[in-house]
Amino acid sequence: MKPPPDAPATLPPGWQRVLWHAEAPAKPALGQPCNGCGLCCLAEPCPLGMLLSRRRSGPCAALRWSDAQQRYLCGALADAAQAVAAGGGWRARAWQRLLRRWIAAGDGCDADLQARHEPASR
DSSP states (O other), rough: OOTTTTSSSOOTTTOOOOOOOTOOOOOOOOOOOOOHHHHHHHOOOHHHHHHHHOOOOSSSSTTTEETTTTTTEEEHHHHHHHHHHHTOHHHHHHHHHHHHHHHHTOOOOOOOOOOOOOOOOO
């Protein structure tokens, strides 16, 4: 995708461009509860995301935008939650617990990232 015409041609060292949903919540401060901003998963997949995405960089293939919740969701965790809700039994509940641990769900934001918004292309 081509950057907007008024965007800088190059990024500062250590920065990368990600396509972030316009309605996504702002990134929380380190240690604050996750709000589904998705910035960490757009920048690079977590270890589980690396398995699911089959890549070590770029956005996680399991990341999903929820129009209903106006936030990003981990697709692997959302699928596991759906299986539990559908009466998936102890295996589904154990899988969901394992996934939550792997992605550190509920542990607070651990993404030491900064967001810089650029104007949308016209």
